[in-house]
Amino acid sequence: MNPRIHLLALGTFTVGTEGYVIAGVLPSVAHDLHSSVSVCGQLVTVFALVYALAGPPLIGLFHRVPPKRLLTGAALFFALANALxxxxxxxxxxxxxxxxxxxxxxLFAAPAAATAAALCTPEELPRAISVTAGGNAVALTLGAPIGTVIGSALGWRASFWFVTLLAVLTAVAVRTGLPEVPPGGNAAAGRLGLLRRAPVRWGLATTFGLFLAAYGVYTYLDPVVHRATGLGSNGVAALMIVFGAGGLLAGRTASRLIARRGVAAVLRGALTLIAGLLAVLAALTVTDTPLISTAVVFPLVFAFGAAWWSGGIGQQTRLAGLAPDQRAQALGLHFSAQFLGVALGGGLGGLALSGVGPAAVPVVGGAVALLGLLSIRRVTPGPDTTAGAAAPAAAGQDTGPGPGQGTSVATGAV
Structure with missing residues (x-):
């Protein structure tokens, strides 16, 4: 695999760090700006909603710009935004x-995935996408906790300066190390075509539900964990490391599980496990046993991270398999559904926190995860999804209603 693909992982690490670190500094932001944690939590909603709705048309607007120039400019723009x-x-x-x-x-994430595909052979595609997505997992394990510790020691503004520095380094690395790649065509028509396919719509519904459930809790991890255990910002930073470690472990094992059990089984298992773990977390918030809760919450959050990340890898694999000739467009729609779930997750979690209290946040998240099980349908291509697909579905995969065979989506972690 082309080693320069790792430069793109640096960019996803930077973007992921910015997105995750805010959960660890929300109380400080609220205190300094004379607001509430639930109101400041809507900063997550704002980011995700803009990403979900503006991302696809914005990428279409810049589709003629060479990827190297676009990625460099996007990283610098991201740096300026975080400096602000x-x-x-x-x-x-x-x-x-x-x-x-x-x-x-x-403007960085989807073109980065497309550039990674352009820099590798078809056989290397799953690994290349896994590497770029791996930057996000490292952001969970290292970037967000480091940023949270920096914010705890120097103030929340220092966390944003940290991300600004990472974004500048990303721009320099991409500008000096990434080769020139021809720009792709306008994919708007392709996206509209994909949205007409029922299996793709079911897949996007799963993505939305997965991130709505998980991010509604992750955004308010600080007040929920504080209520259950009494841990402060440093304790939450440690939990973020544990959470990201669970994600990294899942990144190494999820593709093998998909190959052995099928993507439908992995997705059902991930959503069921998330619901069960969040039920336990809710119970911890209403008991007055901080020592026991502290001992339980660390392995619980580790398993939560592993389940969430396994679900995300399963979803990317599922949607890439549903549109093997339109992977960039399908994954772009996946990212939009993901951030729409993140946006509404922040809002839903904030309403639960302000309206009922910390215990309600994981209760609502678990209920959404259970509802998400209803969308695990038609995970492999059928006659209405791809022309000429003939390979049978992998053993254990649920093709859902309707006859027909399709290209297997158990192709590895993408």
Whole structure:
């Protein structure tokens, strides 16, 4: 595999760090800007909603720009947006900075995945996409906890300066190390065509439900864990490391599980496990046993990270398999559904926190995960999804209603 693909992983690490670190500094932001944690949590909603809705048309607008130039510009724009967040005098300016950061992130993430595909052979595609997505897992394990510790020691503004530095380094690395790749064509028509396919729509519904359930809890991990265990910001930073470690483990094993059990079984298992873990977390918030809760919450969060990440890998594998000749468009729609789930997850979790209390946050997340099980349908291509697909589905995969065979999506972690 082309080693320069790792430069793209640096970019996904930077974007992921910015997206995750805010969960660890929300209480500090709320205190400094004279607001509540639930209101400041909507900064996550703003970022994700802008990414989900503006990303696809924005990428279409710049589809003729060479990827190397586009990725460099997107990283620099992302750096400027985070610098603005670091100096924001009030919540309004910080929200504007989050909007700009979302635009920069959207302009980087999907073109980065497409560039990774262009730099590898078809046989290397799953591994190449796994490497670029791996930057996000490292962001969970290292970037977000480091940023949270920096924010705890130097103030939340320092966390945004940290991301600004990472974005500048990404721009320099891409500009100096990435080869020139021809720009792709406008994929708007392809996306509309994919949305007409029922299996793709079911897949996007699963993505939305998975991230709605998980991110609604992750955004408010600090107040939920504090209520259950009494841990402060440093404890939450440690939990983020544990959470990311679970994701890294899942990244190494999920593709093998998909190959052995099928993508439908992995997705059902991930959503069921998330629901069960969140039920336990809710129980911990209403008991007055901080020592026991602390001992339980670390392995619980590790398993939560592994389940969430396994579901995400399963979803990318599923959608890439449903459109083998339109992977970039299908994964672009996956990212939009993902961030729409993140956006509404932040809002839903905030409503649960402010309306009922910390215990309600994991309860709502678990209920959404259970509902998401209803969308695990037609995970392999049928006659209406791809022309000429003839390979039978992998053993154990659920093709859902309707006859027909399709290209297997158990192709590895993408």
């Amino acid at each position: 967040a670091a100096i924001a005098p009030d919540l309004t300016v910080l929200a504007v900075a989050r909007v700009l950061a979302a635009l920069g992130a959207a």
